[in-house]
Amino acid sequence: MYDFLRFVPENLMDLGFKSYIFMLEKPGICGGVVVKAENPDDLRKKLRKVRKNIIVGVTGNEAVCREAVMRRKVDLILDSDNRQLDYATIKLAAEKDVAIELSLAKFIRNKGLSRMQLFERLCDEVRVIKKFDVPFVVTTAAENVYEMRTRRQVENFFSFFGCEIVKARQHATRLVRKYYDTRFIMDGFEIEAELEADVKKKG
Amino acid sequence: MIKRDKKRESRIAKERVVYLIKRAEEWKNKDYELARRYVELAKKIAMRYRVRVPRGLKTIYCKKCLYPYKSDRFRVRVRKGRVIVTCLNCGFERRIPVR
Amino acid sequence: MRGRVQGVDVIARDWIGLMVEVVESPNEYEIGLKGEVVDETQNTLRIMTEKGLKIVVKKKRTFRVWYGDKIMRIKGDLISYRPEERIKKGLVMLKRAKGVRI
DSSP states (O other): OEEEESSOOSSOOOOSOSEEEEEESSOOSSSEEEEEOSSHHHHHHHHHHSOSSSEEEEEOOHHHHHHHHHOSSOOEEOOOTTOOOOHHHHHHHHHHTOEEEEESHHHHHOOHHHHHHHHHHHHHHHHHHHHHTOOEEEEOOOSSGGGOOOHHHHHHHHHHTTOOHHHHHHHHHHHHHHHHOTTEEETTEEEEEEHHHHHHHHO | OOOOOHHHHHHHHHHHHHHHHHHHHHHTTTOHHHHHHHHHHHHHHHHHTTOOOOHHHHTTBOTTTOOBOOTTSEEEEEETTEEEEEETTTOOEEEEEOO | OOOOOTTGGGGGSOOTTOEEEEEEOSSTTTTTOEEEEEEEOSSEEEEEETTEEEEEEOTTOEEEEEETTEEEEEEGGGGOSOTTTHHHHHHHHHHHSTTOOO
8 A cells, every 4th residue: 555645754654554655746766746737738738848657646627637637648636625526537537547546635634614525525536436447546645744644544534435445555556566666567467577587496 | 549559560460470480380290280270370460460471481381271381282393484383282273483 | 767678568479389377267277287379369378288288268367478588477368369469459558558668
C-alpha cells in the first residue's frame, strides 16, 4: 500500500504504509508531478512540458478532469476540494487505465455542510467506480504533517463507504510498479530473471 | 486510436517468415505435417503484413499444397529451357525458366 | 527510472521453438509441463515435453518463457490470438500499456 503526499515531510513517521509517493509541482528525485490547470487548453499546454517516465497527476475542475482522462500521459486524477467527476469521466477512466484518487484530507479540511456534500459526492463516485471496475487509490493526500493519517484509518474510512480496499492496494502497487519496477511490463507480463545469472545456477 | 508501428511490424514479420520456413526445412524429415504447418504460418504472416518471401526460400516448398519438397516427394526435370519441379503430393508443376 | 527494455516484444514474436513452462493453471496436472513449443493456434499451444506432445489452452494459464537472455512470465490471455495476428495485436498492446518503451 502506497500513500500519495503533496509535500516532503522532514521526518517520515511509520504509519503503516509501505512507501510514500511525493506528488510535487516540480518533479523531484522520486515521485510524481502535479499538473494544475484552469481549463483544458491550459492542461494540454502544461502536459507537453512534462517529461515521460514519471507519474503524472492532474487536478482541476470538471472539464479539466474530462480532458485529462483522455490524455495518454496522465496516470492519476488527483483529489481536491472542488473536484467533480461525472459519470462519463469515471467510465472513460476505466477504459483508458487512469486511476482516480480518493483522499482523506479534504474531509479533514472541510466542515459542516460542505463536508456533507463531499460525503455525498464520494458515495456517488464509489458507486460508479464499483460498477465499471475503475482503477482507484485511497490516500491521505496530505499537504502538511497534520493531515497525515495511519494506513488503517484511511482504509477503514473508505471501506465504510464501500470501497474494496484490496483492489485499491492492487491498483496502487500497479501504478507504482509501472514506473519504478523494471521487472514489471504490464498486467500479467513480468520479467522473472535475466538469464546470465540463471545459467550459473543450473551449473 | 493508437497509431500502428508498421515498420516494426513488417520487420518482425520478415524475421518470422524466414525463421518459420527454415524451421520447416529442418523438420521435414521428422514430421512432414508439422513442416507444412510452418510453411502455412509463414505464408499467412507474409500475406497479412505484405512481406515478400525471400527468393531462395520460395523454392523450398510447393506453392500449391505448401508441403516442403523432400526427397522422393518431388521430381525435377529440365525441358525446353525451363526447370520443371513436380510435387508428387498434389501433382502441381512449377516451371522456372532458365536464363 | 525505467528506460528501454529489450526483449519485451515476445508477445509479437514467434513462440514456436521457445522453451515454455506452465506455471499456473486451473488444471493442476498441467502445472510444471515444460518443453519446446511445436505448434500454436489461436487458443492452444502444443508443447513437446519429455512425456510427449501436450496441448495446453492459452487462456487462464500463466507461462514462463525463455526468450533471449530473459525469463519472462506471461499470462496466456495476452497471447490468445492467432499467431499471425499477434504481431499487430502484441505491438499495439505494448504501445497502449503505460510506462512501457519498446
